[in-house]
Amino acid sequence: MNAKPTSFDDTGGVISLTQWFEKIESIFEICSCSEANKVKFAACTFTNRAMTWWNSRVKSLTQPVANAIGWESLKELMLPEYCPRGEMQKLEHELWNLKIKGSDIVAYTSRFEDLALLCPGMVTPESKKIERYSWGLTPPTQGNVLATRQITFDSAKCLV
Structure with missing residues (x-):
């Protein structure tokens, strides 16, 4: 203690x-x-x-x-x-629909990481996490992340 x-x-x-x-x-x-x-x-x-x-x-x-x-x-x-199921569903919905606002990649990445921690089933395995992360990025950045076929989430977020 x-x-x-x-x-x-x-x-x-x-x-x-x-x-x-x-x-x-x-x-x-x-x-x-x-x-x-x-x-x-x-x-x-x-x-x-x-x-x-x-x-x-x-x-x-x-x-x-x-x-x-x-x-x-x-x-x-x-x-x-x-963690009532209704609260979890709201967080899952937010993760599913999370998009970058303007060019604030730091805020987007931070919120994504928070939600990914809270909703692990939506971002497991790692390839699914990278894919989900890239979906919220702007189209050109999304394409760059997906085209490089990153293996880890940390390497994918370093690209943006």
């Missing part, structure tokens, strides 16, 4: 949850947190409604079973609880 992890309280929707996942995973890495301790550590950061939600899981499963579910399983349990 000396790493001062961000608490999670169920406010802010999918973006807040995703940022919390990223922050907690960063702390796991820095602290060399074992897989067996990740859920226990994460649960210590829950507050308000999230704590109530977790405590109800613990009561139905028992503490040892709840702590043993694994980090990826905890994330899978949290997603439907804190």
Whole structure:
């Protein structure tokens, strides 16, 4: 807890949850947190409604079973609880229709990366991510990205 992890309280929707996942995973890495301790550590950061939600899981499963579910399983349990399907559909729609505004490639790329993180099914595998990214670019730039047949998203975004 000396790493001062961000608490999670169920406010802010999918973006807040995703940022919390990223922050907690960063702390796991820095602290060399074992897989067996990740859920226990994460649960210590829950507050308000999230704590109530977790405590109800613990009561139905028992503490040892709840702590043993694994980090990826905890994330899978949290997603439907804190990311309503309607909110996810709005983000997917935004990603599908995302276009560059004017010549602000930095803003476009930043928003694309945020949405890609939130909607991984729409940009997996990497080739699909590059294709989706290029669709929002202006036609000449789009053609350049597609013609070079980049293998990674990072290499594709460096072209623009």
